[in-house]
Amino acid sequence: MGLTNQSSGSGAIKERFGWGQNTRADYVIALAGNPNTGKSTVFNALTGLNQHTGNWPGKTVLLAEGHYIHQCLTYKLIDLPGTYSLMANSVEEQVARDYLCFGRPDATVVVLDATCLERNLNLALQVMEITTRLIVCVNLVDEAQRKKIQIDYDALAAKLGVPVVPTAARSGVGLEQLIKAVSGIVTGSIETKPYVVRYKKEIENAICRLEPKIKQLVGEALNARWLALRLLDRDQTVIDAVENWLAREDRLTTGIKEVVLA
Amino acid sequence: MNRVAICSGLNELLEEADQINPGGSLNLNDSVVSTIYSRAEEIAGGVVTSQGKPPVDWDKVLDDILTSRVFGFPSMLLLLAVVFWITVAGANVPSEMLATGLFWIQERLTECLVWLHAPAWVNGLFVEGIYRCLAWVVSVMLPPMAIFFPCFTLLEDMGYLPRIAFNLDNLFKKAGAHGKQSLTMSMGFGCNAAGVVACRIIESPRERLIAMLTNNFVPCNGRFPTLIALAGLLVMGATTFFGATLIVVGIVVFGIMTTLAVSWLLSKTLLKGVPSSFTLELPPYRKPQLGRVITRSIFDRTLFVLRRAVFVAMPAGAVVWLSANIHIGGVSILTHCANWLNPFGQLLGMDGYILMAFVLGLPANEIVLPILIMSYMATGSMLELDSLEALRQLFAGHGWTWLTAVCMMLFSLLHYPCCTTLWTISKESGSFKWTVLAALIPLGIAITICFTVAQCASFLGWI
Structure with a gap:
């Protein structure tokens, strides 16, 4: 009901x-x-x-x-x-x-x-x-x-x-x-220090290699560690979502630039 | 950075990811899930302490009865019967009081208009048309809803709905449908449109479509008052409440059986496939919050549904009055239409007026009975209608038998869903074809069953 x-x-x-x-x-x-x-x-x-x-x-x-x-x-x-x-x-x-x-x-x-x-x-x-x-x-x-x-x-x-x-x-x-x-x-008056789940060594190494490159692409806006895990896993739903997000961010920043120029 | 640049940036990353984890050799997902689970176990183990055994696990005791093989179905039917019995028995008196009160106001309205020297058509259209239809909708629908909704909400709040799903799961599996369909079906008791929206919880598109196409076979609360009133008409006398309850429960069970049968047929023909499995968690029983249940079910459901019915009833009342009072060749439009539909109606054990009422009731099933009453009153001699007995006489005067009542109940149970539901189906399925089928399949079944019942009864000489 x-x-x-x-x-x-x-x-x-x-x-x-x-x-x-x-x-x-x-x-x-x-x-x-x-x-x-x-x-x-x-x-x-x-x-x-x-x-x-x-x-x-x-x-x-x-x-x-x-x-x-x-x-x-x-x-x-x-x-x-x-x-x-x-x-x-x-x-x-x-x-x-x-x-x-x-x-x-x-x-x-x-x-x-x-x-x-x-x-x-x-x-x-x-x-x-x-x-x-x-x-x-x-x-x-x-x-x-x-x-x-x-x-x-x-x-x-x-x-x-x-x-x-x-x-x-x-x-x-x-x-x-x-x-x-x-x-x-x-x-921001309460600081958090969230518990991080550490995975086995091979996975942590893989994350370490990918994480900085992701940071380059998305900056601080998205969580690079988590994205690294998802991309390593080839999670297509996340890949599509990231692509959409990047396109949207791009539109937004170009939009702002245009406004500033005008 | 344009779209191409974005894609190339992302693609580089993906290539890199592929190099690091070639062909998924890290077995990432399993490892991640099991690590998270063991961490959760560690953390919880460190902070949770259980002080001895809890006294008695009432949830388990209740579940052992309510979902057992032996008592599961009987207890379900019993609960359903109790709810309907309370509704049927409780709704009668307030219904008559409302009718008396509202029709007293109608007379005063007419007097007022006469005093104002208003033309006759003003009184006809606004008082005899619109106001009377409204009065019927309110007096027929409000009391059953005001009792049925809180009862059902109470059961829902306690956590009984998932148990129904649990009991019916096996049957739905056998019908080739998804077990969660029993949940969406239970939602349909409230409103088919809401039931259709709830079908989103079923992941497989095939099973979701089956659930959407068959949701209409459980009576929504727009049709309950019709069913309850007709059941009451069918068994006048001392045992009214008990008999009427049995009939309504029977109709609901028949609706569930039809749901299963049609699901089975669909999964064997148009929507072939194997049912997917799922885990259904039985949530704990919770003490319902009585006050909140009552206020919520009255304000959120009862008044809301009533408002919708009222808005649809106003134009419908005007249409019925106009068509009953505009004459072509000495006969009103209403009678023309009814006569035209009559041969077909007779084949189905009903008459032309009833079919007309169902056609006009497409916007909202709630108004079918009020429209029918108005059409009969527009063509009959009776002007005062203040009790169920008077209603019975009105119907009997138009050639009703027990078969007419049964066929109308069956047709009401099975026929096409209302506009809102159809609109929701088209939104949810995104397909015109399935929306049309969602109307045609139930209509076909309703016609077939009513035809069979009516012809068998007359062939066997029961009528």
Whole structure:
């Protein structure tokens, strides 16, 4: 049952034709996470947008967006489809991955399920390979408590090198801290030092050889280490996306030049 | 830097990558995935402690019953029946109260217009046409929706929908379709257009098309009120609620069976192929947030669907009134059309007016019954209509039998999807051909089944 005001009628038109997207936002925040971790609940709790949250996997097939205001600044929130990984095995994974890499949000909140942290961390580690500006939000802590699971959040934050915020979004617990952490990341007052997954020697050597050349091509805008991995893997979806991105960047810079000359 | 330069820059990189990793000899993907998994395990192991065994795993206990081989299907049907029973039993009284109230207002409106010395056609078009159609839509649709939506949302919020998918998965596999189709089908109960959009969760284009083409066979909430009202008409008397519930459940089960049968046929003919496998995660049951469920289902679903119905009902009411009151050769346009469609309608166990209502109801299935009531009232002598019993008399006066009600229910269940759904299918499939087929396949099936049922019944002398 997905019929809501948002999924059809004017909502669908807005989504389809990109209307209503010109709300000026100071920062863009992406929301990633496994299916059924309460990602949409976090989204709703933050934006007050009453997007329907259903308890079944694959509910968010589209990118939903909303915004909230914190200390006079507007934060635009993008709810990515729930995925288990970013290996682009499915459309949702590709959408989420492309957005994180090429959409370049100012910060990314990865929502994890406290009741099965281990499996959820896989996604967090993969997101950390793409972006350094992220916050880990461990949701459903109330449920974990009920199941007598205890998590040392400080230790987790120390290990991952990024802020970790425990929340129970359904009852609003921890959202204040989450908002603060996000603002800390986007303004740069919180420094992150994300954990880097080191692979076996041959792969690391290969990355080392390719990484500088990628930096030459894309500059600091995209994550060269991650791109190196994807290109070494000959991931055609990434290759196409990079090509498109380069073309777009090129158009933008030429456009700016022309304006300056005129 | 132009496009060529971009490509050459990227191509150099790719050549370099090929040299470093010739023919994928590094076995990169496997290695990357397994490294990430073991790191995640390490990190989680360091920070998570489990304090003894959790008391009782209620999720598992519930799942053992709700998804078991033996109790899976019965519990599913039972839950469905309970939801419908609550809807049928609860909707009756408010429905009649709304009808009485709204038609009282209609009389006052007419009096007001008379007092203003307005010409007769103003009263006809605006009050008897537009207002009356609106009143019917509201009184027939609002109460069932206001009860059905929160019930269904509650089930959804608790996490029952994936269990339905789990139970039906095997059947869909056997039909050559994707198991996730059971999820998109469940979405179709809310709205077929939303169900079609949800088909995006199915990756294989072949299976996605099957799911899109068959979504229409589960009744959306635009058709539930029609089905519920007709089921109520079919079994007047003491056992109304129970009997009506059984009929609605039967219709829904028949719709699911049709979905499976058509999926099977499509996967054997137009869309050949083997079903792909997938893993379905059963999310934990969660305590539904009652307040939020109710407000969301009322504001987001009920009022939204009602608004859509109202917007479609206004012009439809005007069209029906105009065609009933513009006469050509002494007979109204409405009667002309109905007479023209009548022989065909009779073959299908219905009549010309019913088919007319289905044709006019293309923009939104919700308005089929209101249009039919209006057409009958425009041609009949009855002017007061304030209860289900009166509705029954109106229909009986136009030659309805139990067969007419059954055939109309079947036709309503199976016929083409509404405009919105068709538009969504064309957007999602990007193909005119499949959109046309999405309308023609259900129409063909609806005609075949109604024809068979009607002819068998009259051949066997049941009627």
